[in-house]
Amino acid sequence: MQIILVAGGAGFIGSNLCRALLDGGYKVICIDNFITGNRDNIKSLQEDAQFKFIEYDIVKDLSAIVSETSIDYIFHLASPASPNKKSPRSYINYPIETLLANSQGTYQLLEFAKRNRAKFLYASSSEIYGDPNVSPQKESYFGNVNPNGVRSVYDEGKRFGEAMVMAYVRKFDLDCRIVRIFNTYGPKMQADDGRVVSNFINQAIRGEPMTIYGTGKQTRSFCYVKDMVEGLKRAMFKDGITGEVINLGNPDERTIEDLAKVIKKKIGSYSEIVFEELSEDDPKTRKPDIAKAEKLLQWKPEVSLEEGLSKTIDYFKSI
Numbered sequence: 001m002q003i004i005l006v007a008g009g010a011g012f013i014g015s016n017l018c019r020a021l022l023d024g025g026y027k028v029i030c031i032d033n034f035i036t037g038n039r040d041n042i043k044s045l046q047e048d049a050q051f052k053f054i055e056y057d058i059v060k061d062l063s064a065i066v067s068e069t070s071i072d073y074i075f076h077l078a079s080p081a082s083p084n085k086k087s088p089r090s091y092i093n094y095p096i097e098t099l100l101a102n103s104q105g106t107y108q109l110l111e112f113a114k115r116n117r118a119k120f121l122y123a124s125s126s127e128i129y130g131d132p133n134v135s136p137q138k139e140s141y142f143g144n145v146n147p148n149g150v151r152s153v154y155d156e157g158k159r160f161g162e163a164m165v166m167a168y169v170r171k172f173d174l175d176c177r178i179v180r181i182f183n184t185y186g187p188k189m190q191a192d193d194g195r196v197v198s199n200f201i202n203q204a205i206r207g208e209p210m211t212i213y214g215t216g217k218q219t220r221s222f223c224y225v226k227d228m229v230e231g232l233k234r235a236m237f238k239d240g241i242t243g244e245v246i247n248l249g250n251p252d253e254r255t256i257e258d259l260a261k262v263i264k265k266k267i268g269s270y271s272e273i274v275f276e277e278l279s280e281d282d283p284k285t286r287k288p289d290i291a292k293a294e295k296l297l298q299w300k301p302e303v304s305l306e307e308g309l310s311k312t313i314d315y316f317k318s319i
C-alpha cells in the first residue's frame with residue numbers, strides 16, 4: 001500500500017484531501033500543529049485504520065517523528081491562509097509562523113522527500129500574484145506584490161516556498177510540482193476563519209449584518225473544495241510534470257457584493273449588508289486562467305457556485 005504524508009492535514013483543504021486519499025486506498029500520515037487546523041476536522045478520519053495523525057510543527061526536523069523511509073508522496077499544505085486580521089486564525093496574527101511554515105517548513109519537507117525519493121506537491125497560492133495588473137492570471141505572470149506589507153508574510157512566504165521547491169527540482173531532480181490554489185470554500189472551513197464565504201454564510205444564518213469590506217466591487221473566483229481536492233490529486237499523481245506550476249481554481253468570477261446577495265437570497269436571510277473598511281493591499285481582482293490544468297491534468301471544476309454554496313450552507317447549519 002502506498003503511503004502519503006499530508007502536512008497541514010487537519011486544515012480545511014487538507015482534511016478534505018485526507019478523506020479522498022483514504023477513500024482511494026492509500027495509507028495517510030497527517031501532520032498538523034493546530035495553529036489554524038482543527039481537531040474536529042480529523043475526528044472521522046481517525047476511525048480509519050489507514051490514517052495516522054502526528055501533532056508536530058513541520059518547521060522542525062521530521063525524521064524525529066516519522067520513522068517510515070518509504071513515503072511515496074508528500075503534500076505540503078501546512079500554512080495559515082486567511083488574511084482577515086479580525087480572525088484568530090489569520091496569518092496576520094501568526095506572521096512569523098507563516099513565514100517559517102513556507103520557508104523552513106518547506107525545506108524540512110523537501111529534505112524528507114529527498115531521503116524518501118517521494119513525489120512532492122507544494123500548495124502555493126493565487127496570492128503570489130498580489131494585486132494583479134492582468135486578468136485572468138496565467139502561471140507565466142510574475143505578479144504585483146508588496147514585499148513588506150501586512151500580507152507579505154503569506155505572499156512572500158509562498159513565493160519563497162516556490163523558489164525552494166524549484167531549487168530541489170533543479171539541484172536534486174526531485175519530482176515536485178507547484179499548484180497555485182485560488183479561493184476555495186466548502187465543508188470543514190472554519191466558521192471563524194474570517195474568509196468571505198464563511199463570514200457571509202454565518203452572518204446570514206444568524207441574521208447579523210453581512211460585512212462587505214470596501215466597495216464590494218472587488219472580485220474573486222470561488223472553487224468548491226471537492227473540485228480542488230480532485231485537482232490536487234491529479235497534479236500529484238500525474239507523471240511527467242516535474243517542475244510544473246499549475247493554477248487550480250474556478251474561473252467563475254464574482255464581485256464580493258454579488259456573492260453577498262447570492263448567499264443572502266439562498267439562506268432567505270433578513271441580514272442587512274454593511275460596508276466596512278478595506279484592509280491593506282486587498283487585491284481588486286482575481287481570476288485563474290486554468291488552461292494549463294485543463295491541458296496537463298484534464299481537470300476543470302464541475303461544481304457551480306450555487307450548488308457548492310448550498311452544500312456549504314447545509315454544513316454550517318449542521319455544526
Ligand code: UDP
Pocket residue numbers: 082083084183194195196197199200211212213214218220256278279282283
Ligand atoms: N471580505 C469581505 N467581507 C468579509 C470577509 C472578506 O468583504 O467578511 C472580502 C475581502 O476584503 C476580499 C474578499 O472578500 O476582498 C475575499 O476575502 P478572503 O479573506 O475570503 O480571501 P482573499 O482572497 O482576500 O485571500
